[in-house]
Amino acid sequence: MMMPEVSVIVPAFNEERYIEETLRSIRKACAALRDRRTEIVVVDDGSRDGTFKLAMPLSDLVVQHPRSYGKGTALHTGCKMAHGRILVFLDADLGATAERFPSLVEPLLLGQSDMVIASLPPVKKKSGFGLVKKLARKGVHRLSGFEPVAPLSGQRAAHRGVLEHIGRFAGGFGVEVGLTIDAVKLGYRVQELDVPFAHRVSGRDIGGWMHRGKQLCAVGGTLWSRWRQPIC
Structure with missing residues (x-):
């Protein structure tokens, strides 16, 4: 059996509203990679809705956690189960915009970068006051020297060897910040790229603040x- 060259890993928690459209768009986009073999791996992080059932027919593999362990653990599970030499992380709520993921893969295939991070366009809906993003941006810069535009972006692609060399995934929503810091400090070429992804934005309500x-x-x-505990 021929191993896939590109594995798309989608962590999902209670995403029955978006998961089908997201996975169909990913599958459609795989054709844009022409002769590259691809696979879609979904990690259902203990969802209590229909996420697992909806993802099954649209994925090559669905892994189900018995309970929610957080995004970092879900991505780690996905990396262990995936077979591709290029690993792509995409959020489950991208919907139709997930079709744009090949833009993240191209610089890796061309040998221009080791990790590519999507910088999303500004959102129109008011959410928070940017405190988390400011903390992440300043923290990444302070600890690695790299000044990111999109420090919290969950849409990224990297060579498997980069992630194996890093060898650790921060828990929960800190996983992206940790991966960026570690990759830069290890000397890998990290590139941010404007990609018009769009996903659910939390508002200024109790759920959003939580x-x-x-x-x-x-x-x-x-x-x-x-x-x-710096990586090096």
């Missing part, structure tokens, strides 16, 4: 751990 509170704690914890 989500951003979890993000703030996770990002702060990751920055602290990367300061205390």
Whole structure:
């Protein structure tokens, strides 16, 4: 059996509203990679809705956690189960815009980058006050020297060897910050690229504030751990 060259890993938690459109768009986009063999791996992080059932017919593999362990653990599981030499991380709520993921892969195939991070266009809906993003941006810059535009972006692609060399995934919503810091400090070429992805944006309601509170704690914890235990 021929192994896939590109594996798309989609962590999902209670995403029955978006998962089908996202996966159909990913599958459609795989054709844009022409002769590159691809696979789609979904990690259902203990969802309590129909995410697992809806993802099954649209994926090559669906892994189900018995309970929610957080995004970092879901991505780690996906990496262990995927077979591609290029790993792409996409959020489950991208919907039709997930079709644009080949833009992240191209610089890797051309040998221009080792990790590519999507910078999304500004959103129209008001959410928070940008505190988490500011903390993440300043923290990444302080700890690695790299000044990111999109420090919290979950849409990224990297060579498998980069992620294996890093060898650790921060917990929860701090995973992206940790991966960026570690990749830069290890000397890998990290590139940000404008890609018009769009996903669900939390508003200024109780649910939105709770989500951003979890993000703030996770990002702060990751920055602290990367300061205390630098990868090199």
